[in-house]
Amino acid sequence: MDWLGLQFITELPRSGQVILNCTHDPFLVLAAYLVACAASFATLDTAERVGHADNPTSQRLWRWVGAACLAGGLWTMHFIGMLAFQVPLEVHYRLPTILLSLFFAFGASLLAMYSLGQPRHTLWQYVRTSVWIGFGIASMHYVGMAALQSSAKAYYQPGLFVLSILIGIAASLATLSIARHLRDGSGMFHQLLKYATSLVLGAGIIGMHFTAMAALNLVVPVGSVLIAPSANNHLQLGLTVAVIMLLIIGSVISAALADKKLQNKERDLRRVNALLSQLDQARMSLQQVAHYDALTNLINRRGFNQIFAEKLIEKTTEGGMLAVMFLDIDHFKRINDSLGHDAGDELLKVIAHHIKGSVRSHDDVVARFGGDEFCILIGLREREEARHMAQRIMLKMKEPIELAGRRMVMTTSIGISLFPEDGNTCEDLLKNADLALYQSKGSGRNSLHFFSSNMKTRATLELQLEEELRYALREEAGLMLYYQPIYDLKTGQVTKLEALIRWQHPVLGLLPPDRFISIAENNGLIAELDNWVLRKACEDLGTLSRQGCEELKIAVNCSPLNLAREELADEIEHALRLAGVAPQRLELEVTENALMGNIANTLVLLRQIRALGVSLSIDDFGTGYSSLAYLKRLPLNTLKIDRSFIQDIPKATQDMEIVQAIIVMAHTLHLQVVTEGVETLEQYEFLERHGCDFVQGYLLSRPVSLEELLPVLHEINQRKHSHSVSPLSLARGITALTSPDPFPKSPGPHGGGSVVRPIR
Template sequence: MEWLGVHFTTQLPASGQVILNCAHNPFLVMLAYVVACAASFATLDMTERIRHAEKPAAQRLWCWVGAGCLAGGIWAMHFISMLAFQAPIEIQYQMPITLTSLLFALTASWLAMHTLRRPHLNFWQYLRAAVCIGLGIATMHYVGMAAMRSNATAYYHPDLFALSIVIAIGASLAALLISSYLRHGSGVFHQLLKYTASLVLGAGIVSMHFTGMAALDLVLPDNSLLPLPGDNNHLQLGLTVAVMTLLVIGSSISAALADKKLQHKERDLQRVNTLVGQLDQARLSLQQMAHYDALTNLINRRGFNQIFAERLIEKTNEGGMLAVMFLDIDHFKRVNDSLGHDAGDELLRILANHIKASVRSHEDVVARFGGDEFCILIGLHDREEARHMAQLIMLKMQEPIEFSGQHMVMTTSIGISLFPEDGKTCEELLKNADLALYQSKGNGRNGLHFFRQDMKARATREHPLEEELRQALHANIGLMLYYQPILDLKTGQVSKLEALVHWQHPELGLLAPDRFIAIAEANGLIAELDNWVLRKACEDLGELSSHGSEGLKIIVKCSPLNLTRIAFADEVKHALRAAGVAQHRIELEVTENVLVAMPLAELRPVLNEINQRKQSRNFSPLSLARGTTALTSTDLFPGIPGSHAVASIVRPIH
């Protein structure tokens, strides 16, 4: 039977001579196996490169490189194996048919690499691809066999012929499955597994070829003489083909390895770039944290100082004016105390938006220095422009706020310093604006003040006085009480003495209370000073009682800041008992200048607490009046037994 020029027979023809003494050159056979193993390894390696390639163009490139390595390896293995075939006849090969067989090898190899390029396939898809690839390899083999020319006729056993095709399909399926498995992995064990798989696949490819050769029988016509084979250069040609094929495969593998390293370097570079980007982002975040307030998203003190320094340099070189405004929210502490710090933070965000809405968005700088303290830097042409801006801010701040279910109206105190007339440096201008703010708060809040030189002089005087007053209290040196008599017009007798504390300063001489009381209140010394006055007045009253003035009373001036202190009641009891003075003979007086300066909202809690204590003893409640309010000790502390209380309004005699 003949099919496509190939003769199939189960029995050899009756006539003719069968050539039985055919053999194979073992060296060339081993060389063919090495080439097949190298082609298998290159196929596995290219499969990995296809998987790791990120760009479609690179995947197509390595697909064609892998197909070329596989096709060249299979075809070279077949060609070298044919050169290894030794028969006692002269055999020649037609080059056109031999090269045609290379096309079938290339087609089958491209189909194999195209199949492996697809990421997910099931077993039946692999099997269909293996059938096509195996048929292509078998076609390559038998087309190559058809290129053989000699005096003998080639016959093939159908069983072995079919077995060779099955082996080709099986080797193709094994190659596809192994390549699909090995394209995911790395490490030494993975590499060893790839070497082992290459040896197995090489053996499968060689087995297919020699199974096909085993199916071949060469038959010479009858009465033909066996020509002696001439000298041939099969060994040299086989070595040349093997070396060239191995060089091509080795170069492809080296290129794949170099591309792998380059891709790793690119990935490392990408990771480095990613890390650099993350570091830049972290740097920007740190810069944001370092120069911006997290609560209000305004510039903080550090960021403000940096911009302030740049603006000063600009105005110094080009000329112009700057205004620094210090803002302090009036009585903000009450919000934190009554509603909590979370509510206070939310209110600060609202007020910060009010301030930002009042300034020029591109020209002015708004910063939060901490707590409820804000600072604004503006460029201006004259002094009144700063005043107008401050008044706009104050009006905006006074807009009603619906907050935490309450209707609230907040006010602000503002201090302003101007460049260049009030200072030339950041530190000097900020300090002078703070002094102006202190003046605004001292004048009843909800106002604005520009810096004046006398503020600095007063601050310069007050700071050493604060330290010297603290030392005088601790050492009990220099403080003394002066008493102003109060005359009862009905009896014509002195009924009370008003105690006035003075300070004999070692350098400034005798200082009246108005020189240091405000300093004591502002720096937390007023409680200690009032306690000293109370003790001294009780001692003097006890001394006067021993000289026959048992009906005389002493009025002791008391700061409103002391009235709500829990320890104040114990201090009064201790002073009275230590001097042996009856409770009704001491009256505590809240001075009229403090009442005028303090808002009613601050006095109301004090009066409420006093009235609650008085009502527990059925005394009429106190009302707030502008003047000097005199209170006996039992007005504040009705729990002291054996005393009575009277609330009276008196005027000091000048």
């Protein structure tokens, strides 16, 4: 086979010709190997740049730079290898054929760079591409060999010829495979691995070249004139070309390294920008969380305070009015307790929508402070604008709301403070609006109130009383018990006493319970106060026992809040044991509303108290919402009729019928009946005539201290005439013993005996 003057398959002539022995210059062989290694390294480096380039233009640029570098390296390696080839005759090279070989080198290199630039290839694609690249490199070599001109004729050994092509294909496949794994690496190990790979690939390329050279045989016909080679500088030329190519390859590698650093900086900059963007989003999210309520999407207290401060500065500078409105949903806790917190959350969303829809514009600020508490900040021209808006909100709130399959109507209490009339700072205005809200809630709810200065005075006084009450409880200073007799109509004796608390304030004098009981309930002191009353009553009962009143009982009021505490039974047992008093001599009075508040838990606690031997009385009966179905299940001993049913007897016929019915019902349930607030002889005779068991009121005695009690009891008990009391003797006794109690009984526990002044 003859191609470009080269014999590939043709057998060597058997006679008449001379086969020349050729050698290679080892220094130029080493230079060719270094160029091949450098070209391999540059190829791997530029392949990374193609893979990491961010835009198609950069990818295309580095692909062409890599192809030119690889083609130049391969061709230079081949050129130096040819210069290293030493033939014992004169040789020349054809320039066009040399340039043609460079074309094949560039084509193979460009195909290699396109393949290296692809992110993923299958094994078959790698093999197919490697075959083409191998054939391209082999074509470059053998076309370059065809440029050699001499008197000898070139013959190639077929086996080594095929092997050289296979080595080129294998080197190409190795380059493609290794470059894929080196594309995404970094660090010192990655760089060392790239160096080692370059040495191996360089060996493969140089191996392919010298395998092809080993397949070459130069044959000179017999009789041909052998022209000795002229003096040449192949070594100097080869080294010069090697140095130039290495410099070019080094420049490409340096450019690739600089581009890599620049790209890393750009990537770092993008990462920093991405992080800054994420931080900005996180800041906005945190700001949303910090200044907005997650449930209703209204601003929260912190966001409201920030806007409020800005509005105050604006109004202070430019003039104008602001209104701060506190809103509290009436009886919202019942929704959470009965329907669950999820239903409560849904209700809050609806209410927030109602409030937001009731304000005038985006200039009005609506915030949720937490729970069921909302706050509105609006600009005003006159005071009545705030009232009209509050009324509009209250009207909107009365629209029925569908929730958990139920149709319900909610109401709200509103407190309003005005700038600059009620304060000049955010703190003062919010505090004053809260005081006005407290007034609205205390007035029966579903109402609105503007702040007034007397609210602040009252709040300051209550705060002071709270602090002094804590001190009085801690030091047991100033608190005392008064006792009001409870008269047994059947025996004509005082068999019970009701313990009523008083507070001897160091400045304000003797305070009635309605001045401090609500303070104790609102500030978590009621349990401690009730416990003090219980211990003191048991202690006084022990003192009375030692004075000859061994059968006397004492009734102690229990706050509704205290009745919900599981520790109450243990505290009662401890107080009785400490005072050495029998449990049967203690009676606990609870209101019917307290009993019905949580009937299941209350029933368990009452049974524990009854198990101790303590009697139970239901106080103020008729004023709450007792259920007779539950009433018969409660372990009660006594039922106390509220004084409101007695005060108009005998004038009120309807009240007389109600009292008769209560007495009959109580006896049917095997309960004893106590009627409080008995003021007149007519009331006494009516109750005695209709079977009432006990009476209590100013007709018998006002509440007195323990020191005054024994003479009062002795005088009342001396007026016994069989099973009745003489009206005349009662009247005379009352004139001598009773004087007006300055503290009429309050609706809550620990009250006095009556709200009506006694008979004189």
